[in-house]
Amino acid sequence: MANWTTASRKALTEAMSVDTWLPEKMPEYAQGFMYMLGSLTASSFVALIISGVVLAANGPASWSYNGADRFAAAVHFWSVQAFFFFMMLHLWRVFFTGAWRGGRRETWLLGAVAMIVAIPTAFTGFLINGDFYSQWNAVQAKDGLNALGLGWVNLPNAGQMFGMHVVVLPLTLSLIIFGHIYRVRIKGVVPPYPITQEAATSKEAK
Amino acid sequence: MATHAQEDMVKNYRYVPEDFMKHLMGTLGIVSVLVLVLAGLFGVPEQPPLTIQNNAIQNPVAFEAMTTRDLNGQGRMANYGPPYNNGTGNLEFVFQKWVGVLHPLNAENDFIIKPLRMAATVNPAITPPLNAFESASPAQQVAWANNYETALAKGTVRNGVVVVPAGNYGPVPALMNDTLKLGESGLMSGALIRNPSVVTRFNNQNYQLFLEGDPLHNAAASLQLKGTQWGIQHSAVVGYPGAWWMTIPTWIYQWPFVANSPAADAVALSIGFVFWLALALTPWIPGWNKVPRYLGVYKLVWKDFYYRQTHPAAGKGDDTRGVS
Known part of the structure; x- marks a missing residue:
């Protein structure tokens, strides 16, 4: 990559384009x-x-x-x-x-990552609520994290959970969701499967 | 590979006009109305927490059994292991050991001795039994605590004090009744949430972990919140949804070989992660990535599109092809 600025300008032109974010036309099947x-x-x-x-x-x-x-x-x-x-x-x-077809595999992966990051994002919210559900799950779920060697995340510490829930996890999740939606916009919505493989091939042959 | 992907998709489709902003405002409107109405109608489920004070008042004998286990090393936190201390009671996996003690907790000192030292400045009668206990050998301390824990099976409450049959308990009964009083007063939580270096009290670890063991587990069991009861799925308030998106990991916890494993948490979460990996890597897993093609549900999703394809006259009216 010769010039980082040129490459960034190129990437940002697409990423910040109104055509990317505010389409006025959609494929007929995406309705x-x-x-x-x-x-x-x-x-x-x-x-x-x-x-x-x-x-x-x-x-x-x-x-x-x-x-x-x-x-x-x-x-x-x-x-x-x-x-x-x-x-x-x-x-x-x-x-x-089958929405991963046609170069949309990373879009799918980002969606899956968003889902798994959403789980602790929601969970830490339950933990800082302060009712019995919070209290029990903070104490109960710590064993799982500790067992996996993730004990630096101390579920019974509401202060740490507050920071996780209000900044760390939603910020992370926002970035992943942004990346997911960005790729959906850039790559478009996946076209349908051909109804039958034979029909599709014969049409293309014409 | 690219050719194959091309073959798996229709190419002859049109683009139709779309008001994307209206679409986004529409979904935001739907969600806003939905959550405002649900919040207005049902509020938010709150089950009052189990406070140390309530637990001490309601179950004094069980409370003393719990605090006695902090003295003989049998309490859940007393012998937990990393990241709280060097115990082995909850040591499931080698990773847990590598992490080391990150959030130090000495149940005997932090839960019992230090709070009682503070209480002793208000009530000097606490000092002699505290000194007697601290000057005894560790083996003696454990022996007293073991004897007292056994005797508590026959413990009764008389004039607000837990009484057990006579035995060799040393100063432990006095200390445990003082701890009970401190718990009943409501001051224990303040004694546990301490950090003399700062005035903020964000870290309530020791308060939350003080009741770890029978008190929390019994309270959770009656609300169907324990792991073996599919706990995380259930709200603490009947009728409300819980974290139902945890269905798969919760289900894994119910598998007999997982439930009976000494490393149940590590095993269940690891298997759950494999499930997620299978989902996340779907596009790259041969065979699995073809399953939707054969399931045919897509025919329902694109029913109208396929109808227009096979009935060309039905879809006329816009001929903006291939541009967006």
């Missing part, structure tokens, strides 16, 4: 509810960020004595349920449609 599931997942993540920022701004445990914060906590709770619900539906859709 309907099945093609809303990814956006519904991303929208749930936006709801998580907004309600999470409200909660973080007011400080841990403020929901326990402030009604408005308790409502924000409830929105945050149902947003995470929505996030995983739509993510799972999206996962089924992309699996059943």
Whole structure:
């Protein structure tokens, strides 16, 4: 790579282009509810960020004595349920449609990484909530992490969990989700399988 | 390889006009209404925590049995192992040993002796039994604690004090009743969450781990939260969803060979990771990456598209091909 700046300019031109992010045309097959599931997942993540920022701004445990914060906590709770619900539906859709075809393998991989990072992101949120579910799972789940040699993540330490849940994990997850969506936009949505292999081949032969 | 991928996809499709911004605002609107309505209707599930104070008041004999096990090394945290101490009670895997003691916890000192030393400045009567215990040999301390733990099976509460049949317990009954009083007062949590170097109290490790053992496990069992009860799946408040996305690892925990393994956590999580790897590497796994092709569910997803393909007249109206 001769010139890093030239290469960066080239990459960023595509990455920051409105054509990439705000398409005015879509393939005809990418229509309907099945093609809303990814956006519904991303929208749930936006709801998580907004309600999470409200909660973080007011400080841990403020929901326990402030009604408005308790409502924000409830929105945050149902947003995470929505996030995983739509993510799972999206996962089924992309699996059943073989969405890794045509140079989209890394897109799939990033989605899978987003899913596995989302799990501790959600879990650390449960841990800093402070109710019995928090208390029990902090103490119970520590054994698994410790056994795997990941004991530096000390689940019973709510301070560390706060930093993990509010900064480290959501920031990581945001970057992965960004990469996933970026690749979806760059590579486009996977075209359908030919209905029969023979039909497709004969059409191409013409 | 590229040719093969090409063969596996239709090429003759059109692009149709799309208002992507409206699509995004639409999904955001749907989610916003959904979560606001659910939050308004159902709120957030909160099960009150098990505090040291409540536990001491409600189960004084069991509380003393737990704290006695911090003295004879039989408590869950007393003999846990890395990253808390050099015990072996919860040492599952060699990686755990390599990590070493990162979050030092000496159950006897941190849970019992230090809190009692602080309490002794308010109640000097605590000092003589504390001194007697500390000046005894470790073997003597353990023998006293063992005897007292056994005797607690017949323990009763009289005038707010746990009483056991006469025996060779040294100062342990006095210390344990003082610990019980400290627990009942609500001051124990403050004595546990200590770091003289800073005024912030972010690290509540010792408070959370103090009740590790029977108190937490019994409370969790009654709420169906233990691992063997598919615990993480369940909310602590009946009727609410839990972390249902943990279904596969939780299921693995139920496999008999995993459940009966001394390294259940390490085994279950490792197998769970293999499941995830199989998912994440799907595109690269020959055979597995062809499964959706043969399952045929895609025919339902693209039903309309295939209909238009086989009925060309149905799809007319826009001829913007191949550009976006």
